[in-house]
Amino acid sequence: MSEEKQQEATTAVADATxxxxxxxxxxxxxxxxxxxxxxxxxxxxxxxxxxxxxxxxNNNRRGRRxxxxxxxxxxxxxxxxxxxxxxxxxxxxxxxSFSVSMVIGDKKGKVGVGVGKAGDTQLAIEKSVRNAKKxxxxxxxxxxGSIPHDVHVKYASSEVMVMPAPGRGLVAGSSVRTVLExxxxxxxxxxxxxxxxxxxxxxxxxxxxxxQLKKS
Numbered sequence: 001m002s003e004e005k006q007q008e009a010t011t012a013v014a015d016a017t018x019x020x021x022x023x024x025x026x027x028x029x030x031x032x033x034x035x036x037x038x039x040x041x042x043x044x045x046x047x048x049x050x051x052x053x054x055x056x057x058n059n060n061r062r063g064r065r066x067x068x069x070x071x072x073x074x075x076x077x078x079x080x081x082x083x084x085x086x087x088x089x090x091x092x093x094x095x096x097s098f099s100v101s102m103v104i105g106d107k108k109g110k111v112g113v114g115v116g117k118a119g120d121t122q123l124a125i126e127k128s129v130r131n132a133k134k135x136x137x138x139x140x141x142x143x144x145g146s147i148p149h150d151v152h153v154k155y156a157s158s159e160v161m162v163m164p165a166p167g168r169g170l171v172a173g174s175s176v177r178t179v180l181e182x183x184x185x186x187x188x189x190x191x192x193x194x195x196x197x198x199x200x201x202x203x204x205x206x207x208x209x210x211x212q213l214k215k216s
Contacts, residue, residue, distance in 0.1 A: 103126035105182025112136030145186035155205035
């Protein structure tokens with residue numbers, strides 16, 4: 001009886017193995033096919049995502065470039081003649097401030113010299129520009145851009161002489177040259193007779209000399 005039972009068990013196992021093996025094959029095939037489908041789908045998604053990011057970056061760059069505004073040109077050209085740190089002694093100690101001397105002009109006959117003092121350099125520059133606009137003058141010039149006649153002026157400790165020099169250009173030094181250049185004067189020679197190195201006084205002496213000019 002034991003041999004018959006063993007034969008029946010072997011036949012039962014032989015009959016069951018094909019049925020159980022058959023369903024496992026498609027399952028393996030399904031598992032092997034799944035990653036291939038996933039990789040084919042993931043590839044384009046990554047590419048699309050990267051392209052969208054690039055497009056966003058390009059749009060942002062274009063927006064930034066297009067959003068830049070051109071600088072508004074100032075009415076007058078500015079040039080700092082001197083800047084000094086000033087100390088004021090008070091009961092509680094010393095207070096520091098900045099004194100700025102500025103020359104402004106449009107190079108078309110208008111020029112002015114101003115002084116501004118404040119605790120901040122930028123604020124002192126703004127004050128000096130406002131002061132220079134208040135003290136602006138109009139220079140009478142010839143058609144060639146020169147001055148009509150010679151001028152000799154003494155202001156404080158500065159002594160300046162300005163004379164026309166056709167064909168020589170602008171020949172001047174120190175802050176006198178700055179005043180004449182921003183005023184737009186050409187073919188002029190300037191001479192400083194004093195030994196003063198105070199640039200503010202030299203600039204104001206040049207402005208006083210231009211004030212004494214008379215139209216030809």
